Amino acid sequence: xxxxxxxxxxxxxxxxxxxxxxxxxxxxxxxxxxxxxxxxxxxxxxxxxxxxxxxxxxxxxxxxxxxxxxxxxxxxxxxxxxxxxxxxxxxxxxxxxxxxxxxxxxxxxxxxxxxxxxxxxxxxxxxxxxxxxxxxxxxxxxxxxxxxxxxxxxxxxxxxxxxxxxxxxxxxxxxxxxxxxxxxxxxxxxxxxxxxxxxxxxxxxxxxxxxxxxxxxxxxxxxxxxxxxxxxxxxxxxxxxxxxxxxxxxxxxxxxxxxxxxxxxxxxxxxxxxxxxxxxxxxxxxxxxxxxxxxxxxxxxxxxxxxxxxxxxxxxxxxxxxxxxxxxxxxxxxxxxxxxxxxxx
Numbered sequence: 610x611x612x613x614x615x616x617x618x619x620x621x622x623x624x625x626x627x628x629x630x631x632x633x634x635x636x637x638x639x640x641x642x643x644x645x646x647x648x649x650x651x652x653x654x655x656x657x658x659x660x661x662x663x664x665x666x667x668x669x670x671x672x673x674x675x676x677x678x679x680x681x682x683x684x685x686x687x688x689x690x691x692x693x694x695x696x697x698x699x700x701x702x703x704x705x706x707x708x709x710x711x712x713x714x715x716x717x718x719x720x721x722x723x724x725x726x727x728x729x730x731x732x733x734x735x736x737x738x739x740x741x742x743x744x745x746x747x748x749x750x751x752x753x754x755x756x757x758x759x760x761x762x763x764x765x766x767x768x769x770x771x772x773x774x775x776x777x778x779x780x781x782x783x784x785x786x787x788x789x790x791x792x793x794x795x796x797x798x799x800x801x802x803x804x805x806x807x808x809x810x811x812x813x814x815x816x817x818x819x820x821x822x823x824x825x826x827x828x829x830x831x832x833x834x835x836x837x838x839x840x841x842x843x844x845x846x847x848x849x850x851x852x853x854x855x856x857x858x859x860x861x862x863x864x865x866x867x868x869x870x871x872x873x874x875x876x877x878x879x880x881x882x883x884x885x886x887x888x889x890x891x892x893x894x895x896x897x898x899x900x901x902x903x904x905x906x907x908x909x910x911x912x913x914x915x916x917x918x919x920x921x922x923x924x925x926x927x928x929x930x931x932x933x934x935x936x937x938x939x940x941x942x943x944x945x946x947x948x949x950x951x952x953x954x
Contacts, residue, residue: 616719623715628795630654657689666708672736675702703728714747761845762853765838771857810852813837832856876903
């Protein structure tokens with residue numbers, strides 16, 4: 610767009626979720642490279658640019674002079690312009706709302722300084738002509754990004770039921786989430802439990818690093834954290850230090866765990882993780898005979914007759930072993946489980 614409409618600055622905010630599109634945005638100033646926007650935490654796209662999504666999408670028009678939308682003094686107090694335009698002395702803006710079929714895919718635009726002169730009607734027409742191509746590119750980019758992120762998460766955790774969340778461990782925030790069965794609404798499904806997800810990921814990764822299993826999986830209002838894996842230097846997530854977390858919906862598994870004592874839950878978690886009887890005894894600090902007693906008690910309480918049934922009872926569908934190169938499940942699996950060697954039956 611800057612090649613067609615000469616401008617020292619340009620911005621692109623891409624995504625169909627208002628809560629995340631602004632945080633995932635970028636900006637170019639003068640001859641610099643594209644850099645992420647700053648101070649985006651807790652700010653939605655509509656709030657950042659001062660518009661109502663429904664109103665923007667109710668027309669086929671996409672390109673506007675900023676002066677058509679709001680007075681300059683009001684515009685420069687909106688989050689995006691206050692944080693980025695005012696310090697860079699950018700006085701004029703041309704904004705393009707990327708929407709199609711009632712769905713907003715993002716916002717982009719160009720800006721000029723006072724000495725560059727204002728944008729004209731011909732610039733608006735040029736941006737309008739480009740908008741259809743930008744929307745098509747935006748849709749393709751969003752679809753590609755989602756598939757790439759999901760593929761990276763599944764490489765780390767393997768397939769399974771429930772929602773996936775990717776946590777930036779340094780920024781302590783969720784950077785991506787997906788739930789193929791129910792979908793994700795960021796403000797309802799992510800924002801209220803973001804701190805809990807971050808804490809659960811760190812707790813499980815720390816336990817795995819020590820070779821320990823937690824007595825019970827961390828519980829969230831809408832599900833239970835069943836597995837976590839670290840992802841290192843993956844360009845899909847900007848090479849950030851992240852962890853992918855699986856949350857399975859509340860149901861039979863939490864109720865089954867609730868019927869167990871604290872020590873029984875610890876033994877059950879180790880068995881589900883794939884440890885052999887000898888390793889369970891060593892980790893739990895018990896004798897093998899005592900572990901066998903606990904296992905018999907577990908089978909009786911849960912109505913199962915072998916370890917495979919116990920795993921299915923607590924972790925259905927079948928647990929998947931992580932396939933990623935840098936995976937950290939709740940506990941490392943033992944080959945005896947995969948081979949059907951139920952040493953504790």
